[in-house]
Amino acid sequence: xxxxxxxxxxxxxxxxxxxxxxxxxxxxxxxxxxxxxxxxxxxxxxxxxxxxxxxxxxxxxxxxxxxxxxxxxxxxxxxxxxxxxxxxxxxxxxxxxxxxxxxxxxxxxxxxxxxxxxxxxxxxxxxxxxxxxxxxxxxxxxxxxxxxxxxxxxxxxxxxxxxxxxxxxxxxxxxxxxxxxxxxxxxxxxxxxxxxxxxxxxxxxxxxxxxxxxxxxxxxxxxxxxxxxxxxxxxxxxxxxxxxxxxxxxxxxxxxxxxxxxxxxxxxxxxxxxxxxxxxxxxxxxxxxxxxxxxxxxxxxxxxxxxxxxxxxxxxxxxxxxxxxxxxxxxxxxxxxxxxxxxxxxxxxxxxxxxxxxxxxxxxxxxxxxxxxxxxxxxxxxxxxxxxxxxxxxxxxxxxxxxxxxxxxxxxxxxxxxxxxxxxxxxxxxxxxxxxxxxxxxxxxxxxxxxxxxxxxxxxxxxxxxxxxxxxxxxxxxxxxxxxxxxxxxxxxxxxxxxxxxxxxxxxxxxxxxxxxxxxxxxxxxxxx
Numbered sequence: 001x002x003x004x005x006x007x008x009x010x011x012x013x014x015x016x017x018x019x020x021x022x023x024x025x026x027x028x029x030x031x032x033x034x035x036x037x038x039x040x041x042x043x044x045x046x047x048x049x050x051x052x053x054x055x056x057x058x059x060x061x062x063x064x065x066x067x068x069x070x071x072x073x074x075x076x077x078x079x080x081x082x083x084x085x086x087x088x089x090x091x092x093x094x095x096x097x098x099x100x101x102x103x104x105x106x107x108x109x110x111x112x113x114x115x116x117x118x119x120x121x122x123x124x125x126x127x128x129x130x131x132x133x134x135x136x137x138x139x140x141x142x143x144x145x146x147x148x149x150x151x152x153x154x155x156x157x158x159x160x161x162x163x164x165x166x167x168x169x170x171x172x173x174x175x176x177x178x179x180x181x182x183x184x185x186x187x188x189x190x191x192x193x194x195x196x197x198x199x200x201x202x203x204x205x206x207x208x209x210x211x212x213x214x215x216x217x218x219x220x221x222x223x224x225x226x227x228x229x230x231x232x233x234x235x236x237x238x239x240x241x242x243x244x245x246x247x248x249x250x251x252x253x254x255x256x257x258x259x260x261x262x263x264x265x266x267x268x269x270x271x272x273x274x275x276x277x278x279x280x281x282x283x284x285x286x287x288x289x290x291x292x293x294x295x296x297x298x299x300x301x302x303x304x305x306x307x308x309x310x311x312x313x314x315x316x317x318x319x320x321x322x323x324x325x326x327x328x329x330x331x332x333x334x335x336x337x338x339x340x341x342x343x344x345x346x347x348x349x350x351x352x353x354x355x356x357x358x359x360x361x362x363x364x365x366x367x368x369x370x371x372x373x374x375x376x377x378x379x380x381x382x383x384x385x386x387x388x389x390x391x392x393x394x395x396x397x398x399x400x401x402x403x404x405x406x407x408x409x410x411x412x413x414x415x416x417x418x419x420x421x422x423x424x425x426x427x428x429x430x431x432x433x434x435x436x437x438x439x440x441x442x443x444x445x446x447x448x449x450x451x452x453x454x455x456x457x458x459x460x461x462x463x464x465x466x467x468x469x470x471x472x473x474x475x476x477x478x479x480x481x482x483x484x485x486x487x488x489x490x491x492x493x494x495x496x497x498x499x500x501x502x503x504x505x506x507x508x509x510x511x512x513x514x515x516x517x518x519x520x521x522x523x524x525x526x527x528x529x
Contacts, residue, residue: 122165378424
């Protein structure tokens with residue numbers, strides 16, 4: 001895959017309370033950086049409850065930060081440093097030690113590709129004028145779109161997607177680093193922007209990775225054979241739709257295409273034009289693996305093409321947010337057709353806006369919820385090229401630990417149940433095994449073919465595709481089949497995830513112990529309906 005195709009997301013942090021020790025006892029505390037999210041080379045301030053001396057040591061993800069200064073702050077100190085430019089994005093553990101004193105926390109690094117502006121989801125009923133006035137008092141402004149609109153409706157009738165999306169920047173002549181801008185925006189816009197379960201709906205822009213090359217010596221894979229799909233099954237995904245948020249899906253006659261949309265070129269919307277890779281395609285290949293009559297897992301499922309990525313495979317976060325909300329609105333308006341959301345995209349920087357939208361879709365709508373399948377990322381083989389922990393969002397929102405996003409430990413990103421994170425396998429001389437590029441971590445649920453897997457290009461010719469972007473839609477097709485099979489007794493996304501992982505994975509297929517590389521094992525449809 002790629003947030004493969006690149007494609008999507010953004011922020012978080014950790015925290016707890018500070019309790020200075022008394023009587024000379026060693027200090028152990030949890031600290032909260034300010035700002036809690038910071039771009040490369042941005043200045044960060046951390047308050048510690050002891051007077052820092054010359055032996056103070058500060059590490060970020062285990063890496064010593066050489067240039068640190070400390071200033072007196074009451075009974076403690078303020079420690080100031082700049083974020084190095086060679087770190088992965090996402091939450092990185094922060095630790096300050098001096099003698100027997102220790103303080104720890106987390107700083108969310110805003111990684112490669114972030115811009116200088118932020119996004120907000122504006123609450124229904126809040127006018128653009130009132131938002132602009134409130135922000136102006138904090139030295140911020142709403143940035144109009146090319147057509148002059150201050151905000152854009154997200155189109156759904158409930159949840160965060162009932163709000164409007166706006167872009168915010170610092171006023172001219174008063175530049176702010178992005179982390180500082182987000183901190184100021186969080187304070188200034190309180191009550192005006194979407195805030196669910198303590199997660200404020202604000203976000204910067206982020207960039208995404210690209211699909212990798214296959215490893216030498218691997219062989220092509222027929223996805224249907226590899227996952228042991230029963231070609232004679234009566235369940236083919238009929239009555240379900242798979243939303244492909246991607247680079248567009250070509251109008252292939254072998255796909256059951258539904259009316260889609262295009263957020264990359266609103267003046268000339270072309271959701272059925274997929275120009276990625278000079279004609280190789282990305283969204284088209286993903287759609288074919290999900291539901292093509294010859295290559296797909298669920299050949300009777302509908303495909304909802306949502307174009308949020310350009311021909312370079314880059315997707316502005318705003319386009320991804322609007323794309324997912326379009327899928328949510330589709331589900332609201334088509335109750336008789338179950339929906340699966342495929343996200344063959346990602347970023348090392350977590351998006352709070354994507355989090356609250358996905359949480360609403362997965363966990364707030366009961367049996368009407370939308371299962372989500374996300375690619376696990378393609379950067380594992382190059383993880384040592386930067387410092388710190390390599391994350392991949394939104395797939396990592398399904399991890400086992402959760403993320404904190406403010407100084408209040410109660411305000412945490414709870415784990416998203418119903419989100420399936422998919423890694424890739426290739427056909428090597430020793431059999432199927434996890435691809436070297438495939439993302440690893442406690443968030444990986446299962447794996448599927450994703451290295452030299454056969455699918456279709458936009459010109460309707462066969463080609464081989466590599467990346468977790470192409471493993472994800474294979475699982476999306478399988479989820480569509482299960483949604484069809486359970487239509488009479490519908491499952492919540494969380495229940496579907498549990499049943500799916502328990503019944504449709506083979507932990508022994510790869511000849512290795514399942515773990516953070518392969519999750520519950522290879523997708524296996526032998527027990528499929």
